[in-house]
Amino acid sequence: MILKTKTPQNAQSAQAIAGQQQEQNVAFFLRRAYKDHPQVLVINDFKFRFNDEVAQIDHLIVYSYGFVLIESKSIRGHVKVNQQGEWTRSLSTYQGKTDKWQGMASPIKQVELQQALLHQLLKHNSGEILEKMFGLNQGFGGRCWHHLCAVSSDAIIDRKSMPKAVSDKLIKSEFLVEKLNKVMNLKGKYLRLAYLADTRPFFNQEELESIGSFLIKQHIAPKTAATETSKVATSETTVPLATTPLTSTPIVMASVAITEPAQQEEADKSQIIQIVLRCKHCGESTNYTPMYGKFGYYIHCKQCTKNTPMKQACPQCSSKNTRVQKQQEIYTLNCQECGCGQRVV
Structure with missing residues:
Protein backbone atom coordinates (compact mmCIF):
# COMPACT_ATOMS: atom_id res chain seq x y z
CA MET A 1 0.00 0.00 0.00
CA ILE A 2 1.22 3.52 -0.76
CA LEU A 3 0.80 5.63 2.38
CA LYS A 4 2.52 8.73 0.99
CA THR A 5 3.49 9.76 -2.52
CA LYS A 6 6.51 11.83 -3.55
CA THR A 7 6.11 15.45 -2.44
CA PRO A 8 6.40 17.79 -5.48
CA GLN A 9 9.30 20.26 -5.23
CA ASN A 10 10.19 23.36 -7.19
CA ALA A 11 13.63 22.19 -8.32
CA GLN A 12 15.79 24.82 -10.01
CA SER A 13 19.25 23.42 -10.73
CA ALA A 14 19.91 20.64 -13.23
CA GLN A 15 21.26 18.44 -10.44
CA ALA A 16 18.15 18.98 -8.28
CA ILE A 17 15.86 18.24 -11.23
CA ALA A 18 17.76 15.02 -11.99
CA GLY A 19 17.60 13.98 -8.33
CA GLN A 20 13.87 14.58 -8.19
CA GLN A 21 13.34 12.60 -11.40
CA GLN A 22 15.27 9.67 -9.92
CA GLU A 23 13.09 9.69 -6.79
CA GLN A 24 9.97 9.76 -8.97
CA ASN A 25 11.29 6.82 -11.00
CA VAL A 26 11.88 4.76 -7.85
CA ALA A 27 8.46 5.74 -6.50
CA PHE A 28 6.94 4.54 -9.80
CA PHE A 29 8.51 1.07 -9.48
CA LEU A 30 7.40 0.81 -5.84
CA ARG A 31 3.84 1.82 -6.71
CA ARG A 32 3.60 -0.71 -9.53
CA ALA A 33 4.85 -3.51 -7.28
CA TYR A 34 3.20 -2.80 -3.92
CA LYS A 35 0.19 -0.49 -4.28
CA ASP A 36 -2.22 -3.39 -3.63
CA HIS A 37 0.03 -5.40 -1.29
CA PRO A 38 -1.47 -5.48 2.24
CA GLN A 39 1.81 -6.57 3.88
CA VAL A 40 3.97 -3.80 2.37
CA LEU A 41 3.51 -0.12 3.28
CA VAL A 42 5.41 2.48 1.23
CA ILE A 43 6.14 6.02 2.42
CA ASN A 44 7.90 8.22 -0.14
CA ASP A 45 9.80 11.39 0.80
CA PHE A 46 9.51 10.95 4.57
CA LYS A 47 10.95 13.71 6.77
CA PHE A 48 10.83 13.45 10.55
CA ARG A 49 12.36 14.89 13.71
CA PHE A 50 13.53 13.15 16.87
CA ASN A 51 15.78 14.20 19.73
CA ASP A 52 16.48 17.57 18.04
CA GLU A 53 17.70 15.78 14.89
CA VAL A 54 16.01 15.82 11.48
CA ALA A 55 16.24 13.09 8.84
CA GLN A 56 14.77 12.73 5.36
CA ILE A 57 14.26 9.27 3.88
CA ASP A 58 13.65 9.08 0.12
CA HIS A 59 11.63 5.86 0.36
CA LEU A 60 10.65 3.90 3.46
CA ILE A 61 9.10 0.44 3.34
CA VAL A 62 7.39 -1.09 6.37
CA TYR A 63 6.58 -4.77 5.90
CA SER A 64 5.59 -7.75 8.00
CA TYR A 65 9.13 -8.48 9.21
CA GLY A 66 10.65 -5.02 9.48
CA PHE A 67 11.88 -2.02 7.52
CA VAL A 68 13.77 -1.15 4.34
CA LEU A 69 15.18 2.35 3.72
CA ILE A 70 16.01 3.35 0.14
CA GLU A 71 18.24 6.26 -0.85
CA SER A 72 17.77 7.48 -4.43
CA LYS A 73 20.80 8.86 -6.28
CA SER A 74 20.92 10.30 -9.78
CA ILE A 75 24.22 8.98 -11.14
CA ARG A 76 24.37 8.92 -14.93
CA GLY A 77 28.08 8.28 -15.44
CA HIS A 78 30.55 5.86 -13.90
CA VAL A 79 30.55 5.20 -10.16
CA LYS A 80 33.33 3.55 -8.18
CA VAL A 81 33.78 2.64 -4.52
CA ASN A 82 37.19 1.68 -3.12
CA GLN A 83 37.95 -0.79 -0.33
CA GLN A 84 37.68 2.01 2.25
CA GLY A 85 34.09 2.69 1.15
CA GLU A 86 34.94 6.02 -0.53
CA TRP A 87 32.80 6.95 -3.53
CA THR A 88 33.80 8.67 -6.79
CA ARG A 89 31.74 9.51 -9.84
CA SER A 90 32.70 10.52 -13.39
CA LEU A 91 32.08 14.07 -14.56
CA SER A 92 32.92 13.87 -18.25
CA THR A 93 33.84 11.37 -20.93
CA TYR A 94 35.95 12.02 -24.06
CA GLN A 95 36.15 9.51 -26.92
CA GLY A 96 34.81 6.76 -24.70
CA LYS A 97 37.26 7.41 -21.87
CA THR A 98 36.41 9.03 -18.55
CA ASP A 99 38.89 11.83 -17.89
CA LYS A 100 37.39 13.69 -14.93
CA TRP A 101 36.35 12.26 -11.58
CA GLN A 102 34.89 13.75 -8.42
CA GLY A 103 34.51 12.40 -4.92
CA MET A 104 31.01 12.19 -3.45
CA ALA A 105 29.47 11.48 -0.07
CA SER A 106 28.58 7.84 0.50
CA PRO A 107 24.79 7.39 0.16
CA ILE A 108 25.17 4.14 2.12
CA LYS A 109 26.55 6.01 5.14
CA GLN A 110 23.82 8.62 4.72
CA VAL A 111 20.99 6.10 4.84
CA GLU A 112 22.63 4.32 7.78
CA LEU A 113 22.36 7.54 9.82
CA GLN A 114 18.70 7.89 8.81
CA GLN A 115 18.04 4.29 9.82
CA ALA A 116 19.62 4.80 13.25
CA LEU A 117 17.44 7.85 13.99
CA LEU A 118 14.28 6.09 12.76
CA HIS A 119 15.05 3.13 15.01
CA GLN A 120 15.41 5.47 17.99
CA LEU A 121 12.09 7.16 17.18
CA LEU A 122 10.20 3.86 16.96
CA LYS A 123 11.87 2.41 20.04
CA HIS A 124 11.00 5.51 22.08
CA ASN A 125 7.32 5.25 21.06
CA SER A 126 6.95 1.45 20.96
CA GLY A 127 4.44 1.44 23.83
CA GLU A 128 2.14 3.71 21.82
CA ILE A 129 2.59 1.91 18.49
CA LEU A 130 2.56 -1.81 19.31
CA GLU A 131 -0.02 -3.75 21.25
CA LYS A 132 0.95 -5.50 24.47
CA MET A 133 1.70 -9.24 24.41
CA PHE A 134 1.02 -11.23 27.56
CA GLY A 135 0.63 -7.92 29.39
CA LEU A 136 4.09 -6.67 28.36
CA ASN A 137 5.01 -3.87 25.97
CA GLN A 138 6.52 -5.10 22.72
CA GLY A 139 9.55 -3.48 21.15
CA PHE A 140 11.28 -3.37 17.79
CA GLY A 141 14.10 -5.72 18.77
CA GLY A 142 14.69 -8.63 16.43
CA ARG A 143 12.96 -6.89 13.52
CA CYS A 144 14.71 -6.87 10.15
CA TRP A 145 16.43 -3.64 9.13
CA HIS A 146 17.82 -3.17 5.63
CA HIS A 147 18.95 -0.20 3.56
CA LEU A 148 19.64 0.14 -0.16
CA CYS A 149 20.82 2.76 -2.63
CA ALA A 150 18.94 2.97 -5.94
CA VAL A 151 20.89 4.69 -8.72
CA SER A 152 19.88 5.74 -12.21
CA SER A 153 19.32 2.89 -14.62
CA ASP A 154 21.89 4.32 -17.06
CA ALA A 155 24.67 4.50 -14.45
CA ILE A 156 27.80 2.44 -15.09
CA ILE A 157 28.78 0.59 -11.91
CA ASP A 158 32.32 -0.72 -11.50
CA ARG A 159 31.73 -3.72 -9.25
CA LYS A 160 35.13 -5.38 -9.74
CA SER A 161 36.96 -3.30 -7.14
CA MET A 162 33.88 -2.47 -5.07
CA PRO A 163 33.49 -4.04 -1.58
CA LYS A 164 30.85 -6.78 -1.68
CA ALA A 165 28.96 -5.21 1.24
CA VAL A 166 28.52 -2.03 -0.82
CA SER A 167 27.80 -3.84 -4.08
CA ASP A 168 24.98 -5.79 -2.45
CA LYS A 169 23.27 -2.54 -1.44
CA LEU A 170 23.81 -0.66 -4.72
CA ILE A 171 20.95 -1.37 -7.14
CA LYS A 172 19.83 0.09 -10.44
CA SER A 173 16.24 1.33 -10.35
CA GLU A 174 14.79 -1.29 -12.70
CA PHE A 175 16.16 -4.12 -10.50
CA LEU A 176 15.01 -2.59 -7.20
CA VAL A 177 11.74 -4.51 -6.81
CA GLU A 178 13.47 -7.83 -7.53
CA LYS A 179 16.04 -7.02 -4.84
CA LEU A 180 13.34 -5.94 -2.37
CA ASN A 181 11.42 -9.17 -2.84
CA LYS A 182 14.56 -11.14 -1.95
CA VAL A 183 15.31 -8.93 1.05
CA MET A 184 11.77 -9.00 2.48
CA ASN A 185 11.24 -12.69 1.63
CA LEU A 186 7.48 -12.54 2.13
CA LYS A 187 5.86 -15.96 2.15
CA GLY A 188 2.34 -15.22 1.04
CA LYS A 189 -0.88 -13.37 1.68
CA TYR A 190 -1.92 -15.21 4.81
CA LEU A 191 0.64 -14.76 7.58
CA ARG A 192 -0.15 -17.48 10.09
CA LEU A 193 -0.27 -20.36 7.63
CA ALA A 194 2.76 -19.33 5.57
CA TYR A 195 5.13 -18.22 8.33
CA LEU A 196 5.06 -21.30 10.59
CA ALA A 197 8.58 -22.30 9.54
CA ASP A 198 9.94 -18.74 9.71
CA THR A 199 11.61 -17.73 12.97
CA ARG A 200 11.62 -14.00 12.26
CA PRO A 201 9.24 -12.01 14.52
CA PHE A 202 6.59 -10.31 12.42
CA PHE A 203 4.01 -7.54 12.71
CA ASN A 204 0.37 -8.54 12.30
CA GLN A 205 -1.91 -6.43 10.12
CA GLU A 206 -3.12 -4.23 12.96
CA GLU A 207 0.46 -3.53 14.03
CA LEU A 208 1.41 -2.63 10.46
CA GLU A 209 -1.53 -0.21 10.32
CA SER A 210 -0.49 1.30 13.65
CA ILE A 211 3.13 1.77 12.56
CA GLY A 212 2.07 3.36 9.27
CA SER A 213 -0.36 5.72 11.00
CA PHE A 214 2.26 6.75 13.56
CA LEU A 215 4.92 7.47 10.93
CA ILE A 216 2.57 9.48 8.74
CA LYS A 217 1.79 11.69 11.72
CA GLN A 218 5.53 12.28 12.26
CA HIS A 219 6.10 13.57 8.73
CA ILE A 220 7.21 17.20 8.53
CA ALA A 221 5.35 18.72 5.59
CA PRO A 222 7.29 21.30 3.53
CA LYS A 223 6.21 24.91 3.77
CA THR A 224 4.49 26.08 0.61
CA ALA A 225 4.36 29.56 -0.84
CA ALA A 226 0.60 29.64 -0.24
CA THR A 227 1.13 28.87 3.44
CA GLU A 228 3.70 31.63 3.85
CA THR A 229 1.46 34.14 2.04
CA SER A 230 -1.46 33.23 4.29
CA LYS A 231 0.65 33.81 7.41
CA VAL A 232 1.70 37.26 6.22
CA ALA A 233 -1.77 38.34 5.15
CA THR A 234 -3.47 37.29 8.40
CA SER A 235 -3.01 39.53 11.44
CA GLU A 236 -4.38 36.95 13.87
CA THR A 237 -3.16 33.40 14.40
CA THR A 238 -5.08 31.00 12.16
CA VAL A 239 -5.33 27.23 12.23
CA PRO A 240 -4.29 25.74 8.83
CA LEU A 241 -5.82 22.57 7.47
Whole structure:
Protein backbone atom coordinates (compact mmCIF):
# COMPACT_ATOMS: atom_id res chain seq x y z
CA MET A 1 0.00 0.00 0.00
CA ILE A 2 1.22 3.52 -0.76
CA LEU A 3 0.80 5.63 2.38
CA LYS A 4 2.52 8.73 0.99
CA THR A 5 3.49 9.76 -2.52
CA LYS A 6 6.51 11.83 -3.55
CA THR A 7 6.11 15.45 -2.44
CA PRO A 8 6.40 17.79 -5.48
CA GLN A 9 9.30 20.26 -5.23
CA ASN A 10 10.19 23.36 -7.19
CA ALA A 11 13.63 22.19 -8.32
CA GLN A 12 15.79 24.82 -10.01
CA SER A 13 19.25 23.42 -10.73
CA ALA A 14 19.91 20.64 -13.23
CA GLN A 15 21.26 18.44 -10.44
CA ALA A 16 18.15 18.98 -8.28
CA ILE A 17 15.86 18.24 -11.23
CA ALA A 18 17.76 15.02 -11.99
CA GLY A 19 17.60 13.98 -8.33
CA GLN A 20 13.87 14.58 -8.19
CA GLN A 21 13.34 12.60 -11.40
CA GLN A 22 15.27 9.67 -9.92
CA GLU A 23 13.09 9.69 -6.79
CA GLN A 24 9.97 9.76 -8.97
CA ASN A 25 11.29 6.82 -11.00
CA VAL A 26 11.88 4.76 -7.85
CA ALA A 27 8.46 5.74 -6.50
CA PHE A 28 6.94 4.54 -9.80
CA PHE A 29 8.51 1.07 -9.48
CA LEU A 30 7.40 0.81 -5.84
CA ARG A 31 3.84 1.82 -6.71
CA ARG A 32 3.60 -0.71 -9.53
CA ALA A 33 4.85 -3.51 -7.28
CA TYR A 34 3.20 -2.80 -3.92
CA LYS A 35 0.19 -0.49 -4.28
CA ASP A 36 -2.22 -3.39 -3.63
CA HIS A 37 0.03 -5.40 -1.29
CA PRO A 38 -1.47 -5.48 2.24
CA GLN A 39 1.81 -6.57 3.88
CA VAL A 40 3.97 -3.80 2.37
CA LEU A 41 3.51 -0.12 3.28
CA VAL A 42 5.41 2.48 1.23
CA ILE A 43 6.14 6.02 2.42
CA ASN A 44 7.90 8.22 -0.14
CA ASP A 45 9.80 11.39 0.80
CA PHE A 46 9.51 10.95 4.57
CA LYS A 47 10.95 13.71 6.77
CA PHE A 48 10.83 13.45 10.55
CA ARG A 49 12.36 14.89 13.71
CA PHE A 50 13.53 13.15 16.87
CA ASN A 51 15.78 14.20 19.73
CA ASP A 52 16.48 17.57 18.04
CA GLU A 53 17.70 15.78 14.89
CA VAL A 54 16.01 15.82 11.48
CA ALA A 55 16.24 13.09 8.84
CA GLN A 56 14.77 12.73 5.36
CA ILE A 57 14.26 9.27 3.88
CA ASP A 58 13.65 9.08 0.12
CA HIS A 59 11.63 5.86 0.36
CA LEU A 60 10.65 3.90 3.46
CA ILE A 61 9.10 0.44 3.34
CA VAL A 62 7.39 -1.09 6.37
CA TYR A 63 6.58 -4.77 5.90
CA SER A 64 5.59 -7.75 8.00
CA TYR A 65 9.13 -8.48 9.21
CA GLY A 66 10.65 -5.02 9.48
CA PHE A 67 11.88 -2.02 7.52
CA VAL A 68 13.77 -1.15 4.34
CA LEU A 69 15.18 2.35 3.72
CA ILE A 70 16.01 3.35 0.14
CA GLU A 71 18.24 6.26 -0.85
CA SER A 72 17.77 7.48 -4.43
CA LYS A 73 20.80 8.86 -6.28
CA SER A 74 20.92 10.30 -9.78
CA ILE A 75 24.22 8.98 -11.14
CA ARG A 76 24.37 8.92 -14.93
CA GLY A 77 28.08 8.28 -15.44
CA HIS A 78 30.55 5.86 -13.90
CA VAL A 79 30.55 5.20 -10.16
CA LYS A 80 33.33 3.55 -8.18
CA VAL A 81 33.78 2.64 -4.52
CA ASN A 82 37.19 1.68 -3.12
CA GLN A 83 37.95 -0.79 -0.33
CA GLN A 84 37.68 2.01 2.25
CA GLY A 85 34.09 2.69 1.15
CA GLU A 86 34.94 6.02 -0.53
CA TRP A 87 32.80 6.95 -3.53
CA THR A 88 33.80 8.67 -6.79
CA ARG A 89 31.74 9.51 -9.84
CA SER A 90 32.70 10.52 -13.39
CA LEU A 91 32.08 14.07 -14.56
CA SER A 92 32.92 13.87 -18.25
CA THR A 93 33.84 11.37 -20.93
CA TYR A 94 35.95 12.02 -24.06
CA GLN A 95 36.15 9.51 -26.92
CA GLY A 96 34.81 6.76 -24.70
CA LYS A 97 37.26 7.41 -21.87
CA THR A 98 36.41 9.03 -18.55
CA ASP A 99 38.89 11.83 -17.89
CA LYS A 100 37.39 13.69 -14.93
CA TRP A 101 36.35 12.26 -11.58
CA GLN A 102 34.89 13.75 -8.42
CA GLY A 103 34.51 12.40 -4.92
CA MET A 104 31.01 12.19 -3.45
CA ALA A 105 29.47 11.48 -0.07
CA SER A 106 28.58 7.84 0.50
CA PRO A 107 24.79 7.39 0.16
CA ILE A 108 25.17 4.14 2.12
CA LYS A 109 26.55 6.01 5.14
CA GLN A 110 23.82 8.62 4.72
CA VAL A 111 20.99 6.10 4.84
CA GLU A 112 22.63 4.32 7.78
CA LEU A 113 22.36 7.54 9.82
CA GLN A 114 18.70 7.89 8.81
CA GLN A 115 18.04 4.29 9.82
CA ALA A 116 19.62 4.80 13.25
CA LEU A 117 17.44 7.85 13.99
CA LEU A 118 14.28 6.09 12.76
CA HIS A 119 15.05 3.13 15.01
CA GLN A 120 15.41 5.47 17.99
CA LEU A 121 12.09 7.16 17.18
CA LEU A 122 10.20 3.86 16.96
CA LYS A 123 11.87 2.41 20.04
CA HIS A 124 11.00 5.51 22.08
CA ASN A 125 7.32 5.25 21.06
CA SER A 126 6.95 1.45 20.96
CA GLY A 127 4.44 1.44 23.83
CA GLU A 128 2.14 3.71 21.82
CA ILE A 129 2.59 1.91 18.49
CA LEU A 130 2.56 -1.81 19.31
CA GLU A 131 -0.02 -3.75 21.25
CA LYS A 132 0.95 -5.50 24.47
CA MET A 133 1.70 -9.24 24.41
CA PHE A 134 1.02 -11.23 27.56
CA GLY A 135 0.63 -7.92 29.39
CA LEU A 136 4.09 -6.67 28.36
CA ASN A 137 5.01 -3.87 25.97
CA GLN A 138 6.52 -5.10 22.72
CA GLY A 139 9.55 -3.48 21.15
CA PHE A 140 11.28 -3.37 17.79
CA GLY A 141 14.10 -5.72 18.77
CA GLY A 142 14.69 -8.63 16.43
CA ARG A 143 12.96 -6.89 13.52
CA CYS A 144 14.71 -6.87 10.15
CA TRP A 145 16.43 -3.64 9.13
CA HIS A 146 17.82 -3.17 5.63
CA HIS A 147 18.95 -0.20 3.56
CA LEU A 148 19.64 0.14 -0.16
CA CYS A 149 20.82 2.76 -2.63
CA ALA A 150 18.94 2.97 -5.94
CA VAL A 151 20.89 4.69 -8.72
CA SER A 152 19.88 5.74 -12.21
CA SER A 153 19.32 2.89 -14.62
CA ASP A 154 21.89 4.32 -17.06
CA ALA A 155 24.67 4.50 -14.45
CA ILE A 156 27.80 2.44 -15.09
CA ILE A 157 28.78 0.59 -11.91
CA ASP A 158 32.32 -0.72 -11.50
CA ARG A 159 31.73 -3.72 -9.25
CA LYS A 160 35.13 -5.38 -9.74
CA SER A 161 36.96 -3.30 -7.14
CA MET A 162 33.88 -2.47 -5.07
CA PRO A 163 33.49 -4.04 -1.58
CA LYS A 164 30.85 -6.78 -1.68
CA ALA A 165 28.96 -5.21 1.24
CA VAL A 166 28.52 -2.03 -0.82
CA SER A 167 27.80 -3.84 -4.08
CA ASP A 168 24.98 -5.79 -2.45
CA LYS A 169 23.27 -2.54 -1.44
CA LEU A 170 23.81 -0.66 -4.72
CA ILE A 171 20.95 -1.37 -7.14
CA LYS A 172 19.83 0.09 -10.44
CA SER A 173 16.24 1.33 -10.35
CA GLU A 174 14.79 -1.29 -12.70
CA PHE A 175 16.16 -4.12 -10.50
CA LEU A 176 15.01 -2.59 -7.20
CA VAL A 177 11.74 -4.51 -6.81
CA GLU A 178 13.47 -7.83 -7.53
CA LYS A 179 16.04 -7.02 -4.84
CA LEU A 180 13.34 -5.94 -2.37
CA ASN A 181 11.42 -9.17 -2.84
CA LYS A 182 14.56 -11.14 -1.95
CA VAL A 183 15.31 -8.93 1.05
CA MET A 184 11.77 -9.00 2.48
CA ASN A 185 11.24 -12.69 1.63
CA LEU A 186 7.48 -12.54 2.13
CA LYS A 187 5.86 -15.96 2.15
CA GLY A 188 2.34 -15.22 1.04
CA LYS A 189 -0.88 -13.37 1.68
CA TYR A 190 -1.92 -15.21 4.81
CA LEU A 191 0.64 -14.76 7.58
CA ARG A 192 -0.15 -17.48 10.09
CA LEU A 193 -0.27 -20.36 7.63
CA ALA A 194 2.76 -19.33 5.57
CA TYR A 195 5.13 -18.22 8.33
CA LEU A 196 5.06 -21.30 10.59
CA ALA A 197 8.58 -22.30 9.54
CA ASP A 198 9.94 -18.74 9.71
CA THR A 199 11.61 -17.73 12.97
CA ARG A 200 11.62 -14.00 12.26
CA PRO A 201 9.24 -12.01 14.52
CA PHE A 202 6.59 -10.31 12.42
CA PHE A 203 4.01 -7.54 12.71
CA ASN A 204 0.37 -8.54 12.30
CA GLN A 205 -1.91 -6.43 10.12
CA GLU A 206 -3.12 -4.23 12.96
CA GLU A 207 0.46 -3.53 14.03
CA LEU A 208 1.41 -2.63 10.46
CA GLU A 209 -1.53 -0.21 10.32
CA SER A 210 -0.49 1.30 13.65
CA ILE A 211 3.13 1.77 12.56
CA GLY A 212 2.07 3.36 9.27
CA SER A 213 -0.36 5.72 11.00
CA PHE A 214 2.26 6.75 13.56
CA LEU A 215 4.92 7.47 10.93
CA ILE A 216 2.57 9.48 8.74
CA LYS A 217 1.79 11.69 11.72
CA GLN A 218 5.53 12.28 12.26
CA HIS A 219 6.10 13.57 8.73
CA ILE A 220 7.21 17.20 8.53
CA ALA A 221 5.35 18.72 5.59
CA PRO A 222 7.29 21.30 3.53
CA LYS A 223 6.21 24.91 3.77
CA THR A 224 4.49 26.08 0.61
CA ALA A 225 4.36 29.56 -0.84
CA ALA A 226 0.60 29.64 -0.24
CA THR A 227 1.13 28.87 3.44
CA GLU A 228 3.70 31.63 3.85
CA THR A 229 1.46 34.14 2.04
CA SER A 230 -1.46 33.23 4.29
CA LYS A 231 0.65 33.81 7.41
CA VAL A 232 1.70 37.26 6.22
CA ALA A 233 -1.77 38.34 5.15
CA THR A 234 -3.47 37.29 8.40
CA SER A 235 -3.01 39.53 11.44
CA GLU A 236 -4.38 36.95 13.87
CA THR A 237 -3.16 33.40 14.40
CA THR A 238 -5.08 31.00 12.16
CA VAL A 239 -5.33 27.23 12.23
CA PRO A 240 -4.29 25.74 8.83
CA LEU A 241 -5.82 22.57 7.47
CA ALA A 242 -4.23 19.41 8.85
CA THR A 243 -1.55 18.07 6.54
CA THR A 244 -1.73 14.51 7.87
CA PRO A 245 -4.63 12.26 8.79
CA LEU A 246 -5.74 12.44 12.43
CA THR A 247 -6.62 9.17 14.11
CA SER A 248 -10.10 8.33 15.28
CA THR A 249 -12.78 5.68 14.58
CA PRO A 250 -14.74 5.13 11.34
CA ILE A 251 -17.69 3.14 9.91
CA VAL A 252 -21.02 3.29 8.08
CA MET A 253 -22.89 6.29 9.44
CA ALA A 254 -26.18 8.14 9.41
CA SER A 255 -25.21 11.74 10.10
CA VAL A 256 -22.09 13.88 9.78
CA ALA A 257 -21.16 16.79 12.01
CA ILE A 258 -18.13 19.09 12.19
CA THR A 259 -16.89 19.36 15.76
CA GLU A 260 -13.89 20.92 17.46
CA PRO A 261 -11.45 18.45 19.09
CA ALA A 262 -11.60 18.46 22.87
CA GLN A 263 -7.99 19.58 23.15
CA GLN A 264 -5.78 21.05 20.44
CA GLU A 265 -2.22 20.12 21.31
CA GLU A 266 -0.83 21.92 18.28
CA ALA A 267 -2.06 24.79 16.13
CA ASP A 268 -1.86 22.71 12.96
CA LYS A 269 -4.47 20.18 14.16
CA SER A 270 -7.69 21.67 12.85
CA GLN A 271 -11.25 20.37 12.87
CA ILE A 272 -11.82 16.63 12.68
CA ILE A 273 -14.81 15.31 10.82
CA GLN A 274 -16.66 13.00 13.17
CA ILE A 275 -19.04 10.40 11.80
CA VAL A 276 -21.82 8.80 13.82
CA LEU A 277 -21.57 5.03 13.39
CA ARG A 278 -24.62 2.90 12.75
CA CYS A 279 -25.20 -0.74 11.91
CA LYS A 280 -26.40 -0.85 8.31
CA HIS A 281 -28.83 -3.68 9.16
CA CYS A 282 -30.68 -2.40 12.23
CA GLY A 283 -29.43 1.15 12.70
CA GLU A 284 -27.86 0.56 16.13
CA SER A 285 -25.28 3.29 16.85
CA THR A 286 -23.82 2.39 20.26
CA ASN A 287 -24.10 -1.33 21.02
CA TYR A 288 -21.38 -2.73 18.75
CA THR A 289 -17.78 -3.99 18.84
CA PRO A 290 -15.01 -2.89 16.41
CA MET A 291 -13.26 -5.94 14.95
CA TYR A 292 -10.76 -6.99 12.28
CA GLY A 293 -11.20 -9.83 9.80
CA LYS A 294 -10.15 -11.19 6.43
CA PHE A 295 -11.65 -8.23 4.56
CA GLY A 296 -10.49 -5.50 6.94
CA TYR A 297 -12.01 -3.59 9.84
CA TYR A 298 -15.71 -3.80 10.66
CA ILE A 299 -18.17 -3.47 13.53
CA HIS A 300 -20.11 -6.39 14.98
CA CYS A 301 -23.56 -5.30 16.10
CA LYS A 302 -24.54 -6.84 19.43
CA GLN A 303 -28.22 -6.11 18.83
CA CYS A 304 -28.73 -7.91 15.49
CA THR A 305 -25.41 -9.85 15.51
CA LYS A 306 -24.57 -8.73 11.96
CA ASN A 307 -21.44 -7.00 10.64
CA THR A 308 -20.91 -3.65 8.95
CA PRO A 309 -17.66 -2.76 7.11
CA MET A 310 -15.74 0.28 8.30
CA LYS A 311 -14.49 1.20 4.84
CA GLN A 312 -16.77 3.68 3.09
CA ALA A 313 -16.72 6.63 0.70
CA CYS A 314 -15.19 9.84 2.03
CA PRO A 315 -17.99 12.13 3.35
CA GLN A 316 -15.84 15.12 2.46
CA CYS A 317 -15.17 14.53 -1.25
CA SER A 318 -17.15 11.29 -1.91
CA SER A 319 -14.03 9.46 -3.08
CA LYS A 320 -14.01 5.68 -2.60
CA ASN A 321 -10.21 5.67 -2.35
CA THR A 322 -10.16 5.44 1.44
CA ARG A 323 -8.32 3.33 4.01
CA VAL A 324 -9.13 2.41 7.59
CA GLN A 325 -6.32 2.66 10.13
CA LYS A 326 -6.20 1.77 13.81
CA GLN A 327 -3.98 3.13 16.55
CA GLN A 328 -4.59 1.52 19.93
CA GLU A 329 -8.38 1.83 20.42
CA ILE A 330 -8.86 4.66 17.91
CA TYR A 331 -10.00 4.09 14.31
CA THR A 332 -9.67 6.50 11.41
CA LEU A 333 -11.08 6.57 7.89
CA ASN A 334 -8.39 8.31 5.80
CA CYS A 335 -9.10 9.61 2.31
CA GLN A 336 -6.25 9.16 -0.17
CA GLU A 337 -7.68 11.87 -2.43
CA CYS A 338 -8.39 14.89 -0.21
CA GLY A 339 -6.19 13.80 2.72
CA CYS A 340 -8.78 14.32 5.45
CA GLY A 341 -9.30 12.00 8.41
CA GLN A 342 -12.72 11.00 9.78
CA ARG A 343 -13.33 10.08 13.38
CA VAL A 344 -16.28 7.82 13.96
CA VAL A 345 -18.08 8.24 17.28
